[in-house]
Amino acid sequence: MTDAISPLGAVGRPVSIHTDDAAKARLKGRYRTETWFKWLGAAAVALAGLFLVLLLSTIVTQAIPALRQNYLTLPIDLSAAKVDPAKLGEVNYDAIAQEALTAKFPDVTSRQDKRLLRGLISTGTGVFLRKDIAADPGMLGGTVDYAVPLDDFADLYLKGLLADVGSDEAISTSVTPSETSGDIDLTFGDDAMLALARGHGATEGENGMLTLTSGASSLLVAFNGGTVKLTALSPAANGTVIAKGTVIEALDSTAPAASGQAFLRVIETPEASRKISDKVIVWLDTLKSAGLIESRFNSIFFFTGASREPELAGVWGAVVGSFLTMIVTLAIAFPIGVSAAIYLEEFAPKNRLTTMIEVNINNLAAVPSIVFGLLGLAVFLNFFGMPRSAPVVGGMVLALMTLPIIIIASRASLRAVPPSIREAALGIGASKVQTVFHHVLPLAMPGIMTGTILGMAHALGETAPLLMIGMVAFIVDIPGGFTDPATILPVQIFMWADFPEAGFQQKTSAAILILLLFLVIMNAIAVILRKRFERRW
Amino acid sequence: MVGYLVVLLLGLAAAAYWIGRTRAIASVNGDVARLHSLPGQHGMFLALFAAGPALLAIVLWSLVTPSIESSIIADRFSSELSGMGVPQVEAFIRDARAMAFGGLVGFADPTKEAAAALYKSVHATSSWIIWTVALVLSASGFYWAYSRIAQAYRARHVVERILRAFLIACSVVAILTTIGIVLSLIFESLRFFQQVPFYKFLFGTHWSPQSAFTGAGAEARAVNEDIFGMVPLFAGTLLITFIAMLVAAPIGLMAAIYLSDYASKSVRAVAKPVLEILAGIPTVVYGFFAALTVAPYFRGIGESLGLNVASESALAAGVVMGIMIIPFVSSLSDDVINAVPQSLRDGSAGLGATKSETIRKVVLPAALPGIVSAMLLAVSRAIGETMIVVMAAGLAANLTANPLEAVTTVTVQIVTLLVGDQEFDSAKTLAAFALGLVLFCITLSLNIVALRVVQKYREQYD
Numbered sequence: 001m002t003d004a005i006s007p008l009g010a011v012g013r014p015v016s017i018h019t020d021d022a023a024k025a026r027l028k029g030r031y032r033t034e035t036w037f038k039w040l041g042a043a044a045v046a047l048a049g050l051f052l053v054l055l056l057s058t059i060v061t062q063a064i065p066a067l068r069q070n071y072l073t074l075p076i077d078l079s080a081a082k083v084d085p086a087k088l089g090e091v092n093y094d095a096i097a098q099e100a101l102t103a104k105f106p107d108v109t110s111r112q113d114k115r116l117l118r119g120l121i122s123t124g125t126g127v128f129l130r131k132d133i134a135a136d137p138g139m140l141g142g143t144v145d146y147a148v149p150l151d152d153f154a155d156l157y158l159k160g161l162l163a164d165v166g167s168d169e170a171i172s173t174s175v176t177p178s179e180t181s182g183d184i185d186l187t188f189g190d191d192a193m194l195a196l197a198r199g200h201g202a203t204e205g206e207n208g209m210l211t212l213t214s215g216a217s218s219l220l221v222a223f224n225g226g227t228v229k230l231t232a233l234s235p236a237a238n239g240t241v242i243a244k245g246t247v248i249e250a251l252d253s254t255a256p257a258a259s260g261q262a263f264l265r266v267i268e269t270p271e272a273s274r275k276i277s278d279k280v281i282v283w284l285d286t287l288k289s290a291g292l293i294e295s296r297f298n299s300i301f302f303f304t305g306a307s308r309e310p311e312l313a314g315v316w317g318a319v320v321g322s323f324l325t326m327i328v329t330l331a332i333a334f335p336i337g338v339s340a341a342i343y344l345e346e347f348a349p350k351n352r353l354t355t356m357i358e359v360n361i362n363n364l365a366a367v368p369s370i371v372f373g374l375l376g377l378a379v380f381l382n383f384f385g386m387p388r389s390a391p392v393v394g395g396m397v398l399a400l401m402t403l404p405i406i407i408i409a410s411r412a413s414l415r416a417v418p419p420s421i422r423e424a425a426l427g428i429g430a431s432k433v434q435t436v437f438h439h440v441l442p443l444a445m446p447g448i449m450t451g452t453i454l455g456m457a458h459a460l461g462e463t464a465p466l467l468m469i470g471m472v473a474f475i476v477d478i479p480g481g482f483t484d485p486a487t488i489l490p491v492q493i494f495m496w497a498d499f500p501e502a503g504f505q506q507k508t509s510a511a512i513l514i515l516l517l518f519l520v521i522m523n524a525i526a527v528i529l530r531k532r533f534e535r536r537w
Numbered sequence: 538m539v540g541y542l543v544v545l546l547l548g549l550a551a552a553a554y555w556i557g558r559t560r561a562i563a564s565v566n567g568d569v570a571r572l573h574s575l576p577g578q579h580g581m582f583l584a585l586f587a588a589g590p591a592l593l594a595i596v597l598w599s600l601v602t603p604s605i606e607s608s609i610i611a612d613r614f615s616s617e618l619s620g621m622g623v624p625q626v627e628a629f630i631r632d633a634r635a636m637a638f639g640g641l642v643g644f645a646d647p648t649k650e651a652a653a654a655l656y657k658s659v660h661a662t663s664s665w666i667i668w669t670v671a672l673v674l675s676a677s678g679f680y681w682a683y684s685r686i687a688q689a690y691r692a693r694h695v696v697e698r699i700l701r702a703f704l705i706a707c708s709v710v711a712i713l714t715t716i717g718i719v720l721s722l723i724f725e726s727l728r729f730f731q732q733v734p735f736y737k738f739l740f741g742t743h744w745s746p747q748s749a750f751t752g753a754g755a756e757a758r759a760v761n762e763d764i765f766g767m768v769p770l771f772a773g774t775l776l777i778t779f780i781a782m783l784v785a786a787p788i789g790l791m792a793a794i795y796l797s798d799y800a801s802k803s804v805r806a807v808a809k810p811v812l813e814i815l816a817g818i819p820t821v822v823y824g825f826f827a828a829l830t831v832a833p834y835f836r837g838i839g840e841s842l843g844l845n846v847a848s849e850s851a852l853a854a855g856v857v858m859g860i861m862i863i864p865f866v867s868s869l870s871d872d873v874i875n876a877v878p879q880s881l882r883d884g885s886a887g888l889g890a891t892k893s894e895t896i897r898k899v900v901l902p903a904a905l906p907g908i909v910s911a912m913l914l915a916v917s918r919a920i921g922e923t924m925i926v927v928m929a930a931g932l933a934a935n936l937t938a939n940p941l942e943a944v945t946t947v948t949v950q951i952v953t954l955l956v957g958d959q960e961f962d963s964a965k966t967l968a969a970f971a972l973g974l975v976l977f978c979i980t981l982s983l984n985i986v987a988l989r990v991v992q993k994y995r996e997q998y999d
Binding site for chain 2 (some may be wrong): 030031033034036037038041042043044045047048049051052055058059196232293335336337339340342343344347348354356360361362363364366367368369370371372374375377379380383384385386387400403404407431432433457458460461462463464467468472490491494495497498505508509512515516520
């Protein structure tokens with residue numbers, strides 16, 4: 001830009017303070033500041049966007065695994081010897097399912113291992129089985145293939161969330177076992193295994209001996225129809241390696257496996273820092289390779305109530321509780337809010353009472369939500385003796401909280417209706433009330449609805465005041481009415497986020513996703529209402 | 538029982554509307570023009586008088602009866618309940634009520650069954666009373682209003698007056714809410730200050746109400762006054778708020794400036810919804826994000842730098858709270874910046890200032906009162922925010938200014954003290970109300986100051 005001016009200076013005008021070199025430098029500096037400032041602003045907006053993307057992507061990636069649940073199909077013996085059709089209520093269905101599972105692994109004998117094995121399937125199996133038998137008595141009398149939900153650890157492992165597992169790699173040397181079960185020795189044809197073990201955190205001992213402790217990765221060797229876990233390796237004569245190992249699944253024979261016949265699987269996460277043992281991993285992989293495990297849409301999560309067991313926990317109870325609470329909130333806040341807005345905007349004289357009401361409403365909009373919870377606790381619960389944890393009380397508290405939002409939005413919407421409408425109605429003889437209710441209110445309705453929906457969306461995501469009135473209680477049943485104990489979606493999220501079980505982390509994210517989905521739907525309705533029906537005067 | 542009564546009354550109201558209409562038309566032999574009020578208004582008049590008083594009576598009844606019934610039960614069984622504390626008595630009455638209405642109870646014993654039987658009979662009596670009262674009110678209201686309907690009767694005026702009274706009543710709900718908040722906080726706080734002197738509460742530096750009682754058992758009720766000092770909570774709240782504002786104020790303000798003065802239409806079409814979504818995400822989601830993603834991340838960074846970062850550090854909670862407040866700051870600042878008249882910008886540009894110079898030297902000074910007020914509102918919001926700090930900040934009250942340590946806040950303590958089954962009249966739970974009162978006063982005064990700043994220093998253009 002300065003170039004355009006400088007020739008003029010050359011033609012004869014004296015070089016002024018606006019065109020000399022210092023001025024050029026100054027101008028350059030000013031433009032640089034300008035660019036900086038602009039980019040700073042853009043960076044601020046981008047940062048806000050980045051935070052949003054980060055937040056949503058974290059939650060979505062965590063939530064996706066919770067949408068599916070792994071089921072194990074077991075041949076369950078429901079013959080009359082096991083299940084007496086006359087006494088269906090007294091049968092221990094859990095034991096029957098566990099029996100079917102242990103039958104799959106005949107070489108698991110110790111008490112400890114059996115308990116571990118039984119823990120593979122969910123503790124809710126018996127309940128599901130009983131319910132399904134009650135629904136379909138035709139299952140009785142024989143052995144049926146029945147899919148039972150897996151326990152949360154097994155489920156998380158199969159989803160790849162508990163341990164890093166490498167793929168099976170063929171061992172390019174021969175492997176000779178000494179026994180078929182128990183603690184055995186394995187002889188490897190070359191010393192490649194030593195380097196491998198070192199690379200996976202084995203501890204060096206005397207004479208080049210390497211120990212694989214629970215702090216190192218697990219090395220599993222699968223051959224001859226069984227699996228051996230390596231515990232220690234030491235170099236032997238002729239460049240071979242002798243390894244000590246524990247058999248997890250019994251081998252068929254002690255015949256040496258030729259090169260390429262044995263497979264090595266590395267579980268990268270050390271056993272000490274994961275919540276699933278090598279045994280369980282091997283069992284699950286066996287079941288999986290037998291095609292008995294199938295991943296299904298997680299209907300338990302969507303259609304049941306809360307539970308302490310991650311694999312049995314569902315959001316339906318919380319969704320119903322939220323719905324009931326929102327009905328109460330809407331039923332109270334909408335009529336009162338709109339009426340108050342109508343009065344303040346259309347009828348109220350300018351006096352001290354109305355000024356006070358207006359100041360009050362603006363202040364209420366800024367009161368922290370938890371204070372409304374304290375109000376609910378002191379007034380509704382302790383003074384009026386209403387039930388704790390009930391949607392009706394939650395709805396009332398949220399209604400008081402939403403009221404200012406609805407009033408402010410409704411007033412803005414009523415104010416937007418031009419005075420000519422009112423004057424025309426009054427001019428043809430309508431009373432003030434008729435003017436407002438027959439003409440002004442219908443025209444303001446889209447705006448009022450938009451404001452109400454946004455207020456309700458705000459109320460739906462609110463948590464703190466409901467903690468105060470006891471909606472944080474652990475409630476398994478799905479609430480059936482407005483006075484039943486219930487919990488609501490945000491509080492359920494809060495509670496699950498606090499549970500230590502790993503499985504709840506995904507459940508929490510999935511519940512957040514459901515909550516956000518509801519919010520998106522409500523906001524979309526508000527936007528559509530505004531776009532389609534709102535008139536600009 | 539009473540549900541049917543309400544339905545019946547609503548049916549009666551519909552019938553009364555129709556009857557009133559018909560009677561009004563009949564009173565002028567179908568010549569509607571001779572009526573003072575429209576037939577529908579006569580109908581409404583009759584319906585209001587037939588159902589209104591009865592419905593009001595039912596509302597009153599349903600508010601009052603539960604406590605009356607409970608007190609009758611507690612009174613009759615006073616000898617059995619004498620040894621119990623407040624929560625046990627409440628649980629007893631709750632169980633009795635549940636048994637009376639066919640619910641499931643954990644442990645039933647003969648006393649509870651007797652109480653349930655009594656409850657049932659008391660409730661039956663009170664239902665009987667409300668049925669009678671409602672029907673009498675309804676019939677007399679109907680009779681009175683019916684006899685009034687005539688050609689010259691000004692039904693419209695009556696109906697409109699009632700309607701206006703209803704509208705006023707609805708507006709007064711806002712005042713009642715404020716009064717309810719203030720009274721409940723003050724009364725409970727006064728009870729607390731009877732046990733703990735308020736200067737010890739306000740200026741004490743030690744907070745550990747979980748060890749509130751010196752002895753054990755029901756009779757050891759001596760409250761240790763020295764463990765209710767709220768200074769550490771207040772300091773923690775301020776620390777987290779400060780961190781939040783360090784994040785939110787620059788980002789929010791710059792975003793507002795960029796969106797109002799620089800951004801093209803298409804950028805604005807994307808950025809505005811982004812900020813709105815950020816504002817619409819429930820705080821519990823931010824809390825989850827802070828506790829499970831941000832806090833471990835900061836901890837990891839701290840470890841790699843050789844710093845010891847607490848897993849519930851003030852930093853994580855503060856930063857996430859700052860993210861939550863960004864849209865709040867930016868939308869308020871946006872309004873304020875947009876309110877600066879275009880002529881000021883044009884004048885500045887005419888003098889040769891660049892856009893950023895215009896903004897920094899003209900627009901921002903002109904908008905300063907509004908921006909200060911927006912920041913104060915944001916601070917008030919951060920102080921009152923609960924879920925993020927409950928999930929991501931600590932529980933132990935450390936008096937520290939180190940953002941890497943765990944601190945606790947006023948709202949966290951309110952939640953910890955009140956969640957779960959507690960006796961309602963212990964110093965511990967009452968302390969929560971005293972904290973609530975402090976919180977309410979702080980946020981209220983911040984809001985008032987914010988309002989005053991705008992009123993006092995706003996430049997009046999044009």
